[in-house]
Amino acid sequence: MGDKPALVDGPTGRILSYTQLSTQIQQFAAGLDQRGFKKGDVFATFMPNVPEYAVVFLGVAAVGGINTTVNSLYSTSDLVHQFKDSNARFLLTIPEFLDRALPAATDAGIEEIFVLGDASAIEGVSAFADLLNNDGQAPSVAIDPKTDLVALPYSSGTTGLSKGVMLTHENLIANMVLSCQPNPVDENDSMIGVLPFFHIYGMVLILNLAIYRGVTLVTMPRFDIEQFLQIVQDYRITCLNLVPPIVLALAKHPSVDNYDISSVRVIGCGAAPLGEELERACSSRLGCQIYQGYGLTEVSGACHINPAAESAGKTGAVGPVLPNTLSKIIDTETGAELGYNERGEVLIYGPHVMAGYLNNEEATAHTIDASGWFHSGDIGYVDDDGFFYIVDRVKELIKYKGYQVAPAELEALLLSHDAIADAAVIPSPNEEAGEVPKAFVVLREPITPEEIMQWVAEQVAPHKKVRLLDIVSEIPKAASGKILRRVLVEQERERLAAKS
Structure with a gap:
């Protein structure tokens, strides 16, 4: 891809080309190695969406490390739990988050804290740039994609304490490859990264998928409707991966009429159900296709995606199950498999189902049965054409x-x-x-x-x-x-x- 922009910082226009991205990933990996960070160690990333997120995620992966991505809204007590439970060694954050991050890191025993930006006046932290100050020569690490972990996002549970979801290299690669099949993107597309990269949706289906497909990804640290529309117009964004509240804004906000966003050809929506009326309203206003998908952190992103070309006839559906993936509906009382148009719990089986919950064998056994089926805790049904619909949740989240x-x-x-x-x-x-x-x-x-x-x-x-x-x-x-x-x-x- 050479000098083609890989990532663009939306608010500033700062560009990271594919060549620069590759170089910085190697330098970051070498910087970690020089500090004794080794295979199986955990690196915590606590910052908003910026181009460097990709450098960190892929650099940690390159040395066999594990990324634990942290919700940027977390309180200090939330941070302490994740840092301790994941046994994170290093932390990267931004100056604006230090009031929460520093006490949490101290409490959890984080070895070194890195800050994106100028760290010279801040005691007890190192600059992110220090990790890139080398020749990029890191030793090769043997990785078993099936068993070695690469990501450790945290998913809330009904007990209130978030659980570390152990995801392998194979889990993430499988999900990226399979998720591209219903609605392909390629190097001619451009995407916007406004959904948080700490969340499985942003991590796999936006950040990593965009790089995998050679797309230009424009990052936004937070959603602002005017800035969002300006970026879509200026960068001729073609694919939007969104959540229902942003789709609602596109359907109803008066500012939409002030921008040329005709470049958008397709919108994918996930993370929460999108109402049929809202789906139609947004599609009609923007003149583009909208499709829904369904997934969970525990399946590395998506497990069902509605092909955009068929979404108009299947409004409200989350689509067929992804290739190389199985899904079935079971009776919540008896566990018996149900037929078409019968409501029950949605189960998923495939190469992207998590390895389990960290430090929680009981929760893992409760969620993944002896045959390897993941029990989603969500209620749904499948119609006669094989399209799934999610209607309720067993889980109380x-x-x-x-x-x-x-x-x-x-x-x-x-x-x-x-x-x-x-x-x-x-x-x-x-x-x-x-x-x-x-x-x-x-x-x-x-x-x-x-x-x-x-x-x-x-x-x-x-x-x-x-x-x-x-x-x-x-x-x-x-x-x-x-x-x-x-x-x-x-x-x-x-x-x-x-x-x-």
């Missing part, structure tokens, strides 16, 4: 703008407040965010909903904020004491239906 929020974590926090006697948290449907966390609390002492929500907001990452709260007399529970969230979810649906 809330998906706020694609971010996972564990109800149990918020419930535990609420119950720590002296004025709260009992609490439950559920997802409340929201057009912009998909779902927002809603709390139901039983009071022990007088306090307002606003005071409680503000108290929670001061202690959690922004996506974990409780955004709706009802004070109730009791929380519905089973005889075992388990919260009957389904009862609350149904009550919330009825409330919203009556309101509309």
Whole structure:
């Protein structure tokens, strides 16, 4: 690819060509080797989307290391958990994140902290550039793609503590190759990297896939509608990989009419369900095809993708299963395989299913059965044509703008407040965010909903904020004491239906 731009920093226009990318990957790998970073060691990346993300990810992979990518919204306590659980040796971050990163890194015993940018005035950190100050000669490392790990993203669980998802080289390569089949991209395309690279969607299906296919990828550290539209116009972006809230903006925001975004030929949407009406509205306004996909961190990205050419006739479908991948629907009670148009749990089998959860054999055994089938925890069905639809979740995770929020974590926090006697948290449907966390609390002492929500907001990452709260007399529970969230979810649906 030579001098062709591989990555462009959207806000500044700074370009990293394919030649420069290759050189910096080799230099970064050599820099790690010089510091004693070896095969199997873990490197934590805690920063927004910038071109250097690719240098780090592929440089760590080149020396047989493991990338643990960190949610840029994480609080210090979240960081401590991931750093300790992953046993990360090194950390790369940006100056703006040091107020959270430094205390967490100290607590977790991180050996060296690197900062992207000028680090001369910051005590206790090294400059990212120091890792590139060499001839790029790193020793060759023998890697077994089937067993050696390359990525360790963290996925929230209903227990509230995030789990490290162990992904091998084969897992990621298989997912990239297979995901290209339904909707191919090539060196003539250009993409925008606005979805976070720490998330499996951005990591595999945007960052690494773009490089694999020779695409020019323009990065954005955060979503801003005006800047997003300007980049699409200026760089003639052809393929957009998005989540429902951004599709909603493209369908309804008045600023869209002020830009020429006619270069866009296709939009892929994932991370959360996209409503049929919204899918049609965006497709009609932009005059391009929109397709949905379905995947999870545990399957290295995608497992089902709807071919764009067929998406109009299958609105709402997440598509057929990917090539070299198997999927089936089972009865949630008996485990028996179901037929067409019968709702049950979605199971996946293929070369991109994770190796397991780090330090958690019990959770791994609960999720991957003895035959190697991954149990998604999602409810869906497959139609007569082999197209899958996701309709609900067995798992109780809330998906706020694609971010996972564990109800149990918020419930535990609420119950720590002296004025709260009992609490439950559920997802409340929201057009912009998909779902927002809603709390139901039983009071022990007088306090307002606003005071409680503000108290929670001061202690959690922004996506974990409780955004709706009802004070109730009791929380519905089973005889075992388990919260009957389904009862609350149904009550919330009825409330919203009556309101509309």
